[in-house]
Amino acid sequence: MNTIPEINYLNHPKGIKSWLLTLDHKRIGVLYLVSILTAFLLGGIFAVMIRLELLTPGRDIMGPQTYNQIFTLHGAIMIFLFIIPGIPVALGNVVLPLMLGAKDVAFPRLNLASWYIYIVGALVALYAIFSGSVDTGWTFYTPYSTETGGAVVAMTLAVFILGFSSIFTGVNFVVTIHKLRAPGMTWFKMPLFIWSIYATAIIQIMATPVLGITLILLALERIVGIGIFDPAMGGDPVLFQHFFWFYSHPAVYIMILPAMGVISELIPVFSHKKIFGYRAIAYSSFGIAFISFLVWGHHMFISGQSQLASMIFSFLTFLVAIPSGVKVFNWTATLYKGSIWLQTPMLYAFSFLFLFTIGGLTGLFLGTLATDVHLTDTYFVVAHFHYVMMGGTVMAFLGGLHYWWPKMFGRMYSIKWSRIGTALIFLGFNVTFLTQFVLGTKGMPRRYYTYLDQYRPLNFYSSVGSWILALGFIITAIYLIHSLRKGKPAGNNPWGGLTLEWTTTSPPPTENFQTPPVLTHGPYDYDTADVKPTI
Amino acid sequence: MNHSQSRPAYLAHHFSDPAQQRDASKLGMWIFIMTEILLFGGLFLAYTVFRTLNPDMFYNAHKHLDLTLGTVNTIVLITSSVTMALAIRSTQVGKKKQTLIFLFSTLALAAVFLVIKYFEYSHKIHLGQLPGRFYTYTGIEGTNPHIFFSIYFTMTGLHAVHIIGGMVVITLMVVRTFKNHFSAEYYTPIELTGLYWHLVDLIWIYLFPLLYLVG
Numbered sequence: 001m002n003t004i005p006e007i008n009y010l011n012h013p014k015g016i017k018s019w020l021l022t023l024d025h026k027r028i029g030v031l032y033l034v035s036i037l038t039a040f041l042l043g044g045i046f047a048v049m050i051r052l053e054l055l056t057p058g059r060d061i062m063g064p065q066t067y068n069q070i071f072t073l074h075g076a077i078m079i080f081l082f083i084i085p086g087i088p089v090a091l092g093n094v095v096l097p098l099m100l101g102a103k104d105v106a107f108p109r110l111n112l113a114s115w116y117i118y119i120v121g122a123l124v125a126l127y128a129i130f131s132g133s134v135d136t137g138w139t140f141y142t143p144y145s146t147e148t149g150g151a152v153v154a155m156t157l158a159v160f161i162l163g164f165s166s167i168f169t170g171v172n173f174v175v176t177i178h179k180l181r182a183p184g185m186t187w188f189k190m191p192l193f194i195w196s197i198y199a200t201a202i203i204q205i206m207a208t209p210v211l212g213i214t215l216i217l218l219a220l221e222r223i224v225g226i227g228i229f230d231p232a233m234g235g236d237p238v239l240f241q242h243f244f245w246f247y248s249h250p251a252v253y254i255m256i257l258p259a260m261g262v263i264s265e266l267i268p269v270f271s272h273k274k275i276f277g278y279r280a281i282a283y284s285s286f287g288i289a290f291i292s293f294l295v296w297g298h299h300m301f302i303s304g305q306s307q308l309a310s311m312i313f314s315f316l317t318f319l320v321a322i323p324s325g326v327k328v329f330n331w332t333a334t335l336y337k338g339s340i341w342l343q344t345p346m347l348y349a350f351s352f353l354f355l356f357t358i359g360g361l362t363g364l365f366l367g368t369l370a371t372d373v374h375l376t377d378t379y380f381v382v383a384h385f386h387y388v389m390m391g392g393t394v395m396a397f398l399g400g401l402h403y404w405w406p407k408m409f410g411r412m413y414s415i416k417w418s419r420i421g422t423a424l425i426f427l428g429f430n431v432t433f434l435t436q437f438v439l440g441t442k443g444m445p446r447r448y449y450t451y452l453d454q455y456r457p458l459n460f461y462s463s464v465g466s467w468i469l470a471l472g473f474i475i476t477a478i479y480l481i482h483s484l485r486k487g488k489p490a491g492n493n494p495w496g497g498l499t500l501e502w503t504t505t506s507p508p509p510t511e512n513f514q515t516p517p518v519l520t521h522g523p524y525d526y527d528t529a530d531v532k533p534t535i
Numbered sequence: 536m537n538h539s540q541s542r543p544a545y546l547a548h549h550f551s552d553p554a555q556q557r558d559a560s561k562l563g564m565w566i567f568i569m570t571e572i573l574l575f576g577g578l579f580l581a582y583t584v585f586r587t588l589n590p591d592m593f594y595n596a597h598k599h600l601d602l603t604l605g606t607v608n609t610i611v612l613i614t615s616s617v618t619m620a621l622a623i624r625s626t627q628v629g630k631k632k633q634t635l636i637f638l639f640s641t642l643a644l645a646a647v648f649l650v651i652k653y654f655e656y657s658h659k660i661h662l663g664q665l666p667g668r669f670y671t672y673t674g675i676e677g678t679n680p681h682i683f684f685s686i687y688f689t690m691t692g693l694h695a696v697h698i699i700g701g702m703v704v705i706t707l708m709v710v711r712t713f714k715n716h717f718s719a720e721y722y723t724p725i726e727l728t729g730l731y732w733h734l735v736d737l738i739w740i741y742l743f744p745l746l747y748l749v750g
């Protein structure tokens with residue numbers, strides 16, 4: 001019979017103050033988890049509103065100006081408050097030191113500071129929403145963003161502040177991985193999740209400052225009219241796009257790399273089999289991080305940049321497919337002849353494999369110059385990045401959440417309800433977005449308030465899909481919250497994992513391990529190590 | 536595990552020994568410095584783009600910067616880097632009074648830099664040599680002279696913000712030195728402050744020729 005340890009990081013010390021001033025990475029992870037889920041809820045409500053408005057052409061629930069603001073807020077909140085911090089700050093914060101066998105991250109105070117900075121950034125974003133809102137889309141393209149009304153400066157300030165939070169987390173994780181690994185844990189004995197968090201942190205560190213300076217220049221352009229993005233003053237609006245995408249393309253990998261890390265954990269554990277191609281997966285994370293800095297121009301094929309530049313960017317973009325493909329093939333090879341255990345985290349891992357592959361392959365259509373000219377700014381793009389971001393990152397986030405939930409809170413959620421939730425989310429997602437690929441190829445432009453009558457049926461299906469998705473998320477929220485009090489104790493190692501976080505109690509004590517952990521086997525040595533699930 | 540013996544007070548609970556803590560802090564600071572370089576990197580890029588587009592204008596406009604004041608400021612900042620390095624050295628050998636003298640000298644030199652910058656700025660504002668929309672001066676030949684001043688003010692302004700940030704941190708170090716937080720064994724924060732200060736200095740070393748010595 002499993003029990004919950006009497007003293008653990010959740011109940012000791014007690015009191016709201018001990019949480020708000022905590023330096024414990026696990027508590028900070030929980031604070032982050034609550035924060036990003038709140039952002040996800042808000043962004044999700046906006047998403048459902050968008051789909052409601054698009055249920056039929058013309059006005060359904062809001063006017064065009066409001067609609068522009070709602071889709072901007074959906075994008076900005078989901079990207080800057082949920083998916084970019086996402087997996088690293090919530091799951092990474094909790095499990096990264098545990099996986100390394102460390103007592104905490106290298107800089108606990110910086111860790112807490114990054115959460116407060118995140119909250120300040122979120123509050124400034126809220127202020128921007130209520131003091132005039134923003135209708136530029138999350139990309140803030142000039143010259144529109146320097147001329148439209150609303151709270152663009154406040155919103156850029158919010159994103160600027162959030163960037164600091166992201167950089168601090170990145171710095172913290174890199175140093176932790178370098179300096180705080182348990183004795184015996186060499187680089188190639190680290191779990192693959194750590195490798196991907198490391199690659200992510202490098203992008204956070206190297207790309208985010210460029211976003212910072214871009215936002216400073218944008219704010220200056222708006223406030224004092226410095227003119228460098230304004231063609232009337234000898235400036236260049238395309239330069240803004242270069243600046244913006246130099247960050248925002250790598251940022252796409254800030255979003256997806258941690259997700260790939262989660263999948264690299266889930267697949268061997270639930271196949272009970274050594275991961276295939278450990279080193280290839282580890283290196284491919286760095287391959288992706290490296291190439292990600294060289295492809296930003298693929299967002300600008302129709303911006304007027306030179307044909308030669310477009311061709312080079314197109315070619316480099318195809319290169320990203322190689323390390324991504326390396327990962328997908330290695331995961332699939334790991335499944336081969338494994339004893340597959342279809343628990344909820346694994347269902348999400350399969351969803352990821354399926355949806356991410358579609359998202360990745362449709363990316364090739366957009367990286368190809370000839371097809372992209374046709375597809376740019378249509379619903380095909382919307383469907384593509386939702387397949388990668390939601391079908392990829394969100395599925396992996398949910399998989400990771402369900403995987404580490406019993407470690408974080410010591411209790412199991414309802415297996416039956418979690419399967420129903422997963423099925424609804426998978427189904428709802430595909431109904432919502434598969435239709436949008438078709439809409440895009442038929443020429444429906446993105447970001448428009450209304451549409452031609454011929455797009456009516458597919459838009460209707462897409463909106464129905466959003467309701468199925470919403471239902472799936474509501475069910476998930478209910479059983480997860482329910483499990484916090486009523487769930488069965490999960491035991492130290494509910495899934496039979498071999499990484500170090502499963503060797504301590506669930507939930508762990510404040511300093512993570514009762515005795516300093518000793519590494520007796522590699523993270524995926526299912527062929528030699530003997531381990532049994534505790535549920 | 537017993538933490539009471541042989542663990543100095545400055546050693547955080549999650550590090551096993553002072554060397555590990557020191558290495559971690561230093562690595563963190565170097566990474567942070569990299570982010571600062573990338574932050575300014577964006578401005579260097581903007582500079583390159585607009586200088587390439589308006590080469591004559593950049594040449595004509597740069598003559599309106601005060602080379603003497605710029606040179607003096609360069610010397611002031613380099614000297615402040617020396618005093619900062621000496622402050623670190625003094626902490627390492629446990630000389631508190633010397634440390635304080637050098638930290639105060641660094642602060643004073645930083646203040647001198649800002650005062651000179653203030654005079655430069657107010658002269659430009661007086662003449663209407665201002666960024667973008669606010670540019671009213673008429674004596675510069677070439678295309679889009681306002682862009683030069685947009686870039687000049689953005690670059691030097693962001694740098695000045697970093698000087699002020701550095702002064703805040705150095706003041707903090709003064710307070711901590713007063714309170715005897717540092718010793719010959721433990722001086723990492725002062726060392727890291729020094730790294731940061733050298734970075735701020737180094738950025739100026741690039742800004743100076745780019746802005747004041749065009750052509």
Ligand SMILES: [Cu+2]
Nearest residue numbers: 249252296299
């Ligand atoms: Cu991209």
